[in-house]
Amino acid sequence: MPEISPSKYLVQAGWQDIPHLDEKTKAELMAATPPHLRDARTAGIPSLGAGAIYPIPPSEILVDPFPIPPYFPRVYGMDVGWNRTAAVWGAWDRAIDCIYLYTEHYRGQAEPSIHASAIRARGEWIPGVIDPAARGRQQGDGEQLLAQYRNLGLKLTEADNALEAGMYAVWERLSTGRLKVFRTLQNWQAEYRLYRRDENGKVVKEFDHLMDATRYLVLSGLSCAKIRPAETQMAVGSAGAGDPTAGY
Incomplete structure (x- = not known):
């Protein structure tokens, strides 16, 4: 868990962490999600902002x-x-x-x-x-x-x-x-x-x-x-x- 400051830590969660979603539902959600938002929706990874210096998805x-x-x-x-x-x-x-x-x-x-x-x-x-x-x-x-x-x-x-x-x-x-x-x-x-x-x-x-x-x-x-x-x-x-x- 990465440290943001001495008193703050980053916690990420997305629909992959939701137990009641089956694989079929996840696949449907993935198909309906734009590529640049998939990391954010599936794993809770913040998407790159409009002012990002390196606008390449971490994936x-x-x-x-x-x-x-x-x-x-x-x-x-x-x-x-x-x-x-x-x-x-x-x-x-x-x-x-x-x-x-x-x-x-x-x-x-x-x-x-x-x-x-x-x-x-x-x-x-x-x-x-x-x-x-x-x-x-x-x-x-x-x-x-x-x-x-x-x-x-x-x-x-x-x-x-x-x-x-x-x-x-x-x-x-x-x-x-x-x-x-x-x-x-x-x-x-x-x-x-x-x-x-x-x-x-x-x-x-x-x-x-x-x-x-x-x-x-x-x-x-x-x-x-x-x-x-x-x-x-x-x-x-x-x-x-x-x-x-x-x-x-």
Whole structure:
């Protein structure tokens, strides 16, 4: 159940959860429902709004988790802040030029050491691209966040923060089937459905940390993505080896 805030959680329900509807009735309801509303009606998933930045139904981009081949280069995008720090990991199938987003970190009001520990647990060898604003952002003791995260063992490069270019790069991959998302990324999905422009065409800058991290990954991450080192491939369960059952 994805966390929306420390005191709010998202609960979804649709007609698939109603026990008294038989399969014939469900099929009739499905046939009478426009395609863009089917996820909302059947599973209680909010439909994409008129101002959606990526107007593609989640059902077209979500995939079941699978063990990631060791020859897929990996990288993560990271967006930092006190209220929320987020990171999303991608594995790149170069043969078909498709990026699979396979795990996420999503936590607020925690020290950099907490975030760094969670990120390293997914593979200390995996490089990341980070919001370049972290170079000049301070937290508590006055140390620049980018330098602090590097000192904590993260292999970070500053990302290109071009908003429209980044969103276009993500949109191009989504619309051509070259960006897929493991359906286990609940926080990513929650942000995706709310990522929108206001009535003046400006991007609504709230509840968008994973969307920003995705933008950094797609626009800047592939050039520094790295293949899993051979010495970690047999070390399942050891530090930095990852968890193949979770897809990383």
